[in-house]
Amino acid sequence: MSDPVTLADARDSLGDLVNRAHYGDERVLLTKRGKPVAAIVSLADLDALEAYESAEDEKVLKQARAEDDGTRIPLEDIIADHKALSADGK
Numbered sequence: 001m002s003d004p005v006t007l008a009d010a011r012d013s014l015g016d017l018v019n020r021a022h023y024g025d026e027r028v029l030l031t032k033r034g035k036p037v038a039a040i041v042s043l044a045d046l047d048a049l050e051a052y053e054s055a056e057d058e059k060v061l062k063q064a065r066a067e068d069d070g071t072r073i074p075l076e077d078i079i080a081d082h083k084a085l086s087a088d089g090k
Contacts, residue, residue: 004029
């Protein structure tokens, strides 16, 4: 990753920063008051991140389905339990 760039500096050089991400495959970290707040990345990096997130979501869903025992709790029961706990001051 390249050196961090302040938001103020990024305003003045956005085109250059985008070119660095797109053509140079750099990841540009943007900071505000010295703290990281965002990044400029190539579309390829974004696509890879989204593919990873999608694969992780599918993995978690598959695991949840495997652990599902078929037991369901009606919403009305959950609401009633919540009201009872709230009435008891918990």
